[in-house]
Amino acid sequence: MNDFFGKIVELFSTPTYIDSLLHGFLLTIQVSYFAILIGITLGTVIALIDTAKPSKWLVVPKFICRLYTTIIRGTPMALQLFIMFFVIFAIKGFPSIITAIIAFGLNSAAYAAEVIRGGILSVDKGQTEAGLALGLSQRTIFFKIVAPQAIKNIIPALGNEIITVIKETAIVSMVGMYDLNMAAKDIGSGQNMASYIVPMFTAAMFYLATIYLISFVVKKIEKSLRKSDLRVEG
Amino acid sequence: MEDSTELIVKNLHKSFGKNKVINGINFKLTEGERVVILGPSGSGKSTFLRCINWMEEPTSGQIYLDGELVTEKNIRKIRRNIGMVFQHFNLISNMTVMENLLLAPVKLKVMRRDAAEKRARELLKHIGLLSKADAYPASLSGGQKQRVAIVRAMMMSPEVLLFDEPTSALDPESIGDVLSLIRELADHGMTIMIVTHEMSFAKEIATRVVFIDKGKIIEEGSPKEFFDHPKTPRVKEFLKKVL
Numbered sequence A: 001m002n003d004f005f006g007k008i009v010e011l012f013s014t015p016t017y018i019d020s021l022l023h024g025f026l027l028t029i030q031v032s033y034f035a036i037l038i039g040i041t042l043g044t045v046i047a048l049i050d051t052a053k054p055s056k057w058l059v060v061p062k063f064i065c066r067l068y069t070t071i072i073r074g075t076p077m078a079l080q081l082f083i084m085f086f087v088i089f090a091i092k093g094f095p096s097i098i099t100a101i102i103a104f105g106l107n108s109a110a111y112a113a114e115v116i117r118g119g120i121l122s123v124d125k126g127q128t129e130a131g132l133a134l135g136l137s138q139r140t141i142f143f144k145i146v147a148p149q150a151i152k153n154i155i156p157a158l159g160n161e162i163i164t165v166i167k168e169t170a171i172v173s174m175v176g177m178y179d180l181n182m183a184a185k186d187i188g189s190g191q192n193m194a195s196y197i198v199p200m201f202t203a204a205m206f207y208l209a210t211i212y213l214i215s216f217v218v219k220k221i222e223k224s225l226r227k228s229d230l231r232v233e234g
Numbered sequence B: 001m002e003d004s005t006e007l008i009v010k011n012l013h014k015s016f017g018k019n020k021v022i023n024g025i026n027f028k029l030t031e032g033e034r035v036v037i038l039g040p041s042g043s044g045k046s047t048f049l050r051c052i053n054w055m056e057e058p059t060s061g062q063i064y065l066d067g068e069l070v071t072e073k074n075i076r077k078i079r080r081n082i083g084m085v086f087q088h089f090n091l092i093s094n095m096t097v098m099e100n101l102l103l104a105p106v107k108l109k110v111m112r113r114d115a116a117e118k119r120a121r122e123l124l125k126h127i128g129l130l131s132k133a134d135a136y137p138a139s140l141s142g143g144q145k146q147r148v149a150i151v152r153a154m155m156m157s158p159e160v161l162l163f164d165e166p167t168s169a170l171d172p173e174s175i176g177d178v179l180s181l182i183r184e185l186a187d188h189g190m191t192i193m194i195v196t197h198e199m200s201f202a203k204e205i206a207t208r209v210v211f212i213d214k215g216k217i218i219e220e221g222s223p224k225e226f227f228d229h230p231k232t233p234r235v236k237e238f239l240k241k242v243l
Helices: A002-013 A015-051 A056-074 A077-088 A096-121 A125-133 A138-175 A180-188 A197-229 B045-052 B075-079 B097-107 B113-126 B142-154 B172-187 B199-205 B223-228 B233-242
Strands: B005-016 B019-030 B034-038 B060-065 B082-085 B160-164 B191-195 B208-213 B216-221
Touching: A002 A015, A002 A197, A015 A056, A015 A096, A015 A138, A015 A180, A015 A197, A056 A096, A077 A096, A077 A138, A096 A138, A125 A138, A125 B082, A138 A180, A138 A197, A138 B097, A180 A197, B005 B045, B019 B045, B019 B191, B019 B216, B034 B045, B034 B199, B045 B160, B045 B191, B082 B142, B097 B113, B097 B142, B113 B142, B142 B160, B142 B172, B172 B191, B172 B199, B191 B199, B199 B223, B208 B223, B208 B233, B216 B223, B216 B233
Parallel strands: B034 B191, B034 B208, B082 B160, B160 B191
Antiparallel strands: B005 B019, B005 B060, B208 B216
């Protein structure tokens, strides 16, 4: 037990260890942030194509979107990461962080698309019909009626997807990137502290705190969006 | 075209996949008429009503409003002149009552915002719901929602108002409120088509009754003829069951 507390003191009083942890944490956040940005943007595009009224112009795009989500969701993230690193971006000197961001972004897009698609489809058809009957355009109906209602259904599940991406980026350590997970392993290794328990628990705390903060923000947003559902006024 | 004929439906057909719901309906509606559409469930009476403003796109046949053929191109413009009231109200749930009323007239530039708001307030006051102007639909009762939905349709000053089973989702007490509002519109000369199961209301309000079965008009006539002297065995059988 004494040794455990000793290790805590050692970790937090050694600047190089703290530096390594923060560097790892920064990489985790960078990869997650940009991957989520790509994921939500591309996911929205896919979901919009997927839920659009069928027409001859959309036959091919709709097929591509279905195929894309099927392939991404049907293969392991770690394998997709390997393919990005060792096949598609196996270019000498290509920044690994960009490769990782693309790999996680493309993966997240497929899941975000499903979440957004589900949210759009969950809006009662009567809401669209009311808009149509009044002579409103499809565009107005989408932006004024369907999208605001869909977002309420999408936010909680999308929050979940963001959390998943942050945790999943830990596998970049498999391709030698120095993220938070890798930093913990490095600090705990024989050349450094020669004990994994404290650095790994510390890394866990970093993840936990980040994810807790995100859940908190998502809950807040969710609550403010629900105001039109309240049965009583005010 | 003949004056005061608002709506003409020619040889209307509608199928959902292999299921033929409307099998050749011909129909005319004159200004000021109040047509009640009756028929057993699954007869196609709601589908017929929904084909008129292309909530369901007809499989074949033509619809003319004021002599103008309804097409994919002009349907949006046509819809401004055809109000519709739904069984499940369909108030926009992310908008307040006032926003529901202002949405179409302001967005489609039928009225200026201040004029639209003034009219909305008058109409809400008239139905006793002015205090609910800033409330969201979720806080309204079914009857209140439906009366707001009727007012929303009236905001566009339509030529024809279509009612698709407007009281079927309501409790008995609210039904009275909604029916008296429809009655009031009728008294003001509004042209109305209504699909309903309220027989006594049909008898009272209709200038003409249309009976649909298996996607065809079987019989039509004045409410007196229809209810007291039905001509076809199918209508006789129907009335025996429902009256």
